[in-house]
Amino acid sequence: MPRPSRSTPLFHPEPEQIDLLEILHALSDPTRMTIVQTLAASPERACGTFPVHVAPSTLSHHFRVLREAGLIRQREEGTRRWTSLRADDLDARYPGLLERILDASHTASPSPTS
Amino acid sequence: MPRPSRSTPLFHPEPEQIDLLEILHALSDPTRMTIVQTLAASPERACGTFPVHVAPSTLSHHFRVLREAGLIRQREEGTRRWTSLRADDLDARYPGLLERILDASHTASPSPTS
Numbered sequence: 001m002p003r004p005s006r007s008t009p010l011f012h013p014e015p016e017q018i019d020l021l022e023i024l025h026a027l028s029d030p031t032r033m034t035i036v037q038t039l040a041a042s043p044e045r046a047c048g049t050f051p052v053h054v055a056p057s058t059l060s061h062h063f064r065v066l067r068e069a070g071l072i073r074q075r076e077e078g079t080r081r082w083t084s085l086r087a088d089d090l091d092a093r094y095p096g097l098l099e100r101i102l103d104a105s106h107t108a109s110p111s112p113t114s
Numbered sequence: 115m116p117r118p119s120r121s122t123p124l125f126h127p128e129p130e131q132i133d134l135l136e137i138l139h140a141l142s143d144p145t146r147m148t149i150v151q152t153l154a155a156s157p158e159r160a161c162g163t164f165p166v167h168v169a170p171s172t173l174s175h176h177f178r179v180l181r182e183a184g185l186i187r188q189r190e191e192g193t194r195r196w197t198s199l200r201a202d203d204l205d206a207r208y209p210g211l212l213e214r215i216l217d218a219s220h221t222a223s224p225s226p227t228s
Contacts, residue, residue, distance in 0.1 A: 020218045025142035028135050094218040104134045104208040 015089040018070035026069035039085040047081045129203040132184035140183035153199035161195045
């Protein structure tokens with residue numbers, strides 16, 4: 001499959017098209033959750049600056065899932081791609097949902113055995 | 115693989131083992147979301163009484179995913195299996211999360227095109 005040129009507009013769903021099940025699916029992966037947690041603490045970040053340890057192609061896939069679910073917005077500026085959280089759009093569509101999920105994500109992970 | 119006998123105890127995670135990402139994954143499927151919505155409105159139901167239209171083996175799979183994620187509790191009584199929502203356990207572990215997701219699930223679905 002040809003690689004889309006840098007000038008191809010990136011798909012972002014309109015706020016009213018944001019689907020709950022797609023959001024839940026997007027956030028059910030630990031790398032994608034880390035990306036969203038990181039963005040919740042900073043307005044906009046360049047793509048190489050996230051604290052995740054995955055191959056670039058895997059990272060691109062995760063960004064695409066998050067973008068197509070409506071969780072993040074990406075824009076290109078020169079050779080860099082900038083990413084931000086669509087917190088306002090999400091809150092307008094599903095009030096309080098993202099905040100509650102992020103709160104829950106800061107709860108201690110399950111203990112392996114007790 | 116041998117089918118487990120009816121006397122095999124069903125696995126239910128302890129409340130402190132309930133994992134957020136597993137919950138999000140479990141709820142990202144429309145059939146499983148319908149099961150949880152249905153249970154939120156009724157204390158306990160027999161397995162054949164859910165308004166979903168999938169094959170019995172598929173339904174069993176969905177119940178297992180929900181049970182192992184900690185969203186539902188199942189018990190056997192004679193030849194019937196009864197299912198209930200673990201709302202209290204979930205609320206103790208992730209306060210307000212399930213309620214917020216269920217609220218969001220009642221928001222209108224995205225329009226196909228506008």
